[in-house]
Amino acid sequence: MSKKIIMKTAFESPKKQTDCFFSSYDLPSTEKIEQLRTGMFFIENGISHFTKESGIPLFPFYDIVDSGKASIGPHIHDFFEIELILEGEGVETIGGQDYPVARGNVFFINHIVQHRIRKAQTPLKRLMAAFAPSLIDGMFSTHSPLSVFTSHVLTEPFFSRPNKEKTNFILNEKALARVSVIWLQLIRSYFNGKPEYREFFIKNYFSSLLSALLEEYLDAGIDNNAGKTPLxxxxxxxxxxxxxxxxxxxxxxxxxxxxxxxxxxxxxxxxxxxxxxxxxxxxxxxxxxxxxxxxxxxxxxxxxxxxxxxxxxxxxxxxxxxxxxxxxxxxxxxx
Missing domain, CATH: 1.10.10.60 (Homeodomain-like)
Structure with a gap:
């Protein structure tokens, strides 16, 4: 049983709201997400992995961390994770470093660092996507000379930072709307897509999401060309x-x-x-x-x-x- 969550917070500034065409999506309830998460992952000696039965090694979802609460305990996993904060404030710990969390924050969390939401000062509403790097490799033809390059480019924000402490950047209101639309459509297709087309749409929306995030990341000036080398x-x-x-x-x-x-x-x-x-x-x-x-x-x-x-x-x-x-x-x- 899913409920309709009005995503006004993803698109509404204090003074005006953008196109209402994108203001509502059918998303699974948080209870349903927790049930599905149980079947998607298993934990072995403290490391989370996708199960073989999970099919596509991708899990996009909408999540709420209640005020005064923490997310699941400090953890690491054998896959990447992207997080976009839609609303709320709090503190996230990544690799032993505390980061203030607020609307528009995007976090790229790789498979090396331990992390968690340490505390939500106000309810944190966020879009999440966990995925295995192998998913990107499989989305592009191995016969294409651009396949390796494309795979590398789409995961660059997880690693290519002039300062290792900069694990996140902030989307402005327009960028938040652009990225959220794709993310929500990915979630919709993931949970409600027709079986015969589901994989096709999921992979295409996911590729679009990574591309959009990379473009905003570059526009934010984080991926500065200074110091870049052919290596x-x-x-x-x-x-x-x-x-x-x-x-x-x-x-x-x-x-x-x-x-x-x-x-x-x-x-x-x-x-x-x-x-x-x-x-x-x-x-x-x-x-x-x-x-x-x-x-x-x-x-x-x-x-x-x-x-x-x-x-x-x-x-x-x-x-x-x-x-x-x-x-x-x-x-x-x-x-």
């Missing part, structure tokens, strides 16, 4: 896929340079070799998993795609000075 796509791709097997030929293609030039320029730019940079990201992620989950060490090594547990152990000790087990034990003793 930026390589760095962003690695940041997105470091836990997978990365093909060097794909990185060379992204950079548009020879293999030797990529190796040389990457080291000059980052101070790391390609392998060293990837391993540094894996070690950073492993430290988080050691502290926030009860995953066995061998499972962490497997999850981060180290060649073997022995190699993971050796690299961790080289970077941190102690073994993974000692790191987990000592840090927890300090809490």
């Amino acid at each position: 930026q796509p390589v760095i962003n791709f690695i940041n997105t896929n470091f836990q997978k097997t990365i093909n060097i030929e794909m990185l060379v293609s992204l950079a548009g340079q020879s293999k030797s030039a990529v190796y040389k320029n990457f080291k000059k730019l980052t101070g790391h070799t390609l392998t060293g940079y990837i391993n540094a990201l894996k070690i950073e992620k492993s430290r988080e998993l050691l502290l926030t989950t009860s995953l066995p060490l061998a499972r962490i090594a497997e999850y981060l795609n180290f060649n073997s547990y022995t190699y993971f152990f050796r690299m961790f000790k080289k970077n941190c000075g102690i073994s993974p087990e000692q790191y987990r034990t000592r840090r927890r003793e300090l809490k």
Whole structure:
């Protein structure tokens, strides 16, 4: 049973309301969302994953966090998440950093950081979309020379920030209306679409949503071209896929340079070799998993795609000075 939620807050400024054609959408109730969420995700050792039965690895929804309340506890997941605040104020904690939350805030939350709404000072109404990076890869033809580029571009806001602390930006009223319309249509198709066309419309609306967010992100001036290099796509791709097997030929293609030039320029730019940079990201992620989950060490090594547990152990000790087990034990003793 769904109820009709009037989304005036998404389109109405204190003085005037935009086109009423977009002011109402049939959205599932919050109770229905919670029921569906149970079937979409499972939690293993503190990490949320899409279930195999979920079909399309995407879950867009409308959510309310009541005044004085918090969202679910601090958590991490094996997928990306986008959040748009429609109304209310509060505090969101992302990666240990507190951010004030208000109307128009957009948060890009990747699969590396722990996060939660710490407190809603007034009821927080928000649009959410959780999705696996693989969804983007599958939406474009692998035969297209633009497929890798398109996949990279649409996920750029999750990683390409001049300042790592800037995990969000703010939409003005007109931008909020433009983005909300697409988001609401995506939710409508996701929950109410005709079965024979549902996947087609969902993927198209989702691609449009990411494109619209990226365009507003660029218009907001956050993705500043200062300091950009031909290796930026390589760095962003690695940041997105470091836990997978990365093909060097794909990185060379992204950079548009020879293999030797990529190796040389990457080291000059980052101070790391390609392998060293990837391993540094894996070690950073492993430290988080050691502290926030009860995953066995061998499972962490497997999850981060180290060649073997022995190699993971050796690299961790080289970077941190102690073994993974000692790191987990000592840090927890300090809490």
